[in-house]
Amino acid sequence: MRSNRLTLTMMVWLMAACALPSVATAQTAPRPGDAAPTADNAVLLTVFFKHDQSRPLDELNAQLDRQGFRKAFPPAGVEVVSWYVMMGIGQVITLRLPASRLREVNRIIEDTAWGPYRTEFYPTYDYKAVGMAEHDKATSK
Secondary structure, X not given: OHHHHHHHHHHHHHHHHXXXXXXXXXXXXXXXOOOOOOOXXXXXXXXXXXXXXXXXXXXXXXXXXXXXXXXXXXXXXXXXXXXXXXXXXXXXXXXXXXXXXXXHHHHHHHHHOEOOEXXXXXXXXXXXXXXXXXXXXXXXX
């Protein structure tokens, strides 16, 4: 009885293992640049570029140019929703992009912005419509 249960368990595990490759290939992400941001796949990403305040601005800009930051960022097909300078911090940029391109954007920043900037990333979402609807609902009573 015990060996039958063990054999059955092993058969179930083997069948599940054989099914995994077909599931994994069905979920392969599109190549970077192939997807456009849509309501189904878009994410917002807020990036803080905190500038190195111990170095002069001209020096920081020269390093950004040497590293190709301005040529590479933002990459084509990534929407810049906002780009502000926050005094005392640096730059705060919100991007809209397909989730499949998140790694690409991160890599561009690692390769071209590190040094002059320390970076922080915050996945965000657009709450304005919901917040305004809640406000309108509350004030219409």
